[in-house]
Amino acid sequence: MTLALGIDLGTTNSVAAVATPTGVEFVLSPRGERIHPSVVAVPAGGGMLVGSEARLQRLAEPESVIFSAKRFIGQNLRSPLVLAATDGVGFLIEEGINQQPIAVVRDRRMTMPEVSSHVLLYLKRNAERQFGERVSQAVITVPANFTDAQRQATREAGRLAGLEVLRLINEPTAAALAYGFGKRLHEQVCVFDLGGGTFDASLLRVEDELFEVVASEGEFFLGGDDLDRELAEHLAERFHAHLRVDPRPHPLLMMKLQMSAESIKCHLSEHLVAEGEIDGLDLPDGEVVKLPFRVTREDFERMISPLVDRALTVTQRMLDVAGVLPSEISDVLCVGGSTRIPAVRRQLAALFGREPNVRINPDEVVAQGAAIQAGSLSGGVIPGTGMAALDSVTTLAMSPLSLGGRSVALAPPARPLLLDVTPATLAIQTTGGFTEMLLDKNLPIPIERSRVFSTARDKQTRVEIHCCRGEAKRYSDNEPLGLLVLEDLPERARGELTIEVTFRVDTDGILHVRARDTASGQRRDVRLNILGAPS
């Protein structure tokens, strides 16, 4: 038998778990850690390091270390937000084919799926060593607002790591699954996931073992990394004032300040003041200096308040879209390391009028949900098999058996069923550069919808179907997804020839497009050529 891993492939950290006969077990590093930095290093001595060892390299040889690959996977390097994000990284990013970003370290050029595949392979190998079984399948989680190209690229990373990717599931959905599985709940829960690089807020309706996403909204470039950057900026000003050298043009110095900022940030989650010295700072002239600092929680909260406000605004919008009042929510799940920040919890409590649920482990809950889904999809967790993965989660929660005290055999818990939603509005271009929407955001998946369009010119024998993602009326204001071409169509007067365009979003949240000219009835399943995806 081979194992199916559940993997939370995070921007800063990755966690993997397996549903085993003794419960959900986490994959440990050789040093026994459950949380693995999503970092890959190519040290001068050769070879490749992954995880916490690679992270340590950030101090020794920062230019040899690739991190935050998730911010770039499946992205178009020419998009302004992506370009802006390349600013904060120490490694070189070049443009590859299809405008995809390529990480360049020493003599190696790696696509982002390749970088991520090293993290996945590392998790797979550790799992195989730990469980003594082959790992060939996985469920990988992605942010709910991941695009098609990002999803495809994540699948590609899995494939490169030798994993059959059973499914991509959305991180908040996985969290809700881990929270509610086996509890036979009937309630609405909100998942607030503020991680290292991305932010999502989702509303789910949980009914027995059915987890239905009602709405999900998010921001792709909003997370702990951005909070670190705010604080690093503040430290840079202090540095400048104190040592009369502006560190901002020096990537190595900024990297150290940013890493220090992260430590200070985490300290401030527990304490009201962080005070000390950052040492080992190399000035351009070779001198090594120290920077004393004192940051209060209040200072920090002031620095990050615009970012936290953004996350809460998105949450409010998500509730509006769902048409649900904060008071109708039974529980607010805090997911992602950045929800440990007291100001975040405070504002969440204010919005929902209740304390958020912080009993769940914000770092592990996503991987745990992925593991349950992996077990379910691979046939591991099936009603009646008495898989303890299921039992352990059930007993952790309040088991219906322990409540009623009856020894009557309850119907075996059904396999969990996830009903996720489309991540974005999907449309095609029509004449005049406008768009016509095919599928709205937040619709249940898998979903399929067709619409019929007519040709714009007489004797038009070729039709280009430009697909895009976004809500703007003008095609050019949206994010292009790809192009589908129908050729050699029969010559007809304009408007006479009709083309049926079918959008299907599969259970991975990936779009498939078909087109057919209805006159000849000839079906042409033309594959969408996804922009920015690894080719």
Place this chain on the structure above:
Amino acid sequence: MSEVLSWARRWARRPTATEHELLELARSATLDDVRAAYHKLARFAHPDLHRTAMTPAQLEDVTAAFARVSNAYAVLSGKLRREAKRAPANPGEPAPSGGHAPARPSTATMAPKQPPARPSSTAPGPTSSSTGAASASAGPSAAGAAGALAGPVRAASTTSSPSRTGATAPLPIGPANAMSPRALGHYRRAELAMLRGNSTEALLHLRMAIASDPQSSFLRAALAELEAR
């Protein structure tokens, strides 16, 4: 497993089934009914429940059918939610059937993009003039114009039922029974277009109906009648 397969194949043979049919609901179904029906079908037919027990081709059949059920759910629940939002104050009164733009653009699944003042919120079909104008202006100058598409001809799944659309001029042709199901779908849309007073669109659908069922004398008669007007 064979049960879900025969369910899926039944819908594959009926490409024009309505949302209510797909969800096995009466037309009076409420939002809660719609949700319950979808959940019930999800527990029966969601492809995740069958992936280990089916061939890829069988799984595709089930996925295709379930994807249509999801769409039916999306359309009906969206419509009911919008109606509830529109008329919360006087629940006894039926929601207005046309001329009412949905409150939030993000939920207006099929609202027409270009002419905002068109008197129907669910039917995006362009009038003859708007199609012509859009095509002409798009001509050679607009980006990608070589292969450009004109506006949509129909909303495959959001057309409201004729009964809802109410008292506009009825199409001069009787109920259809002498044509293939596929053709009937187009014919129904032609009827709807007529109810909205859009004869160009009606003509188009009628032609499409004839294309999928060239034998039907009923359709040809309908076309002749419409062209004569």
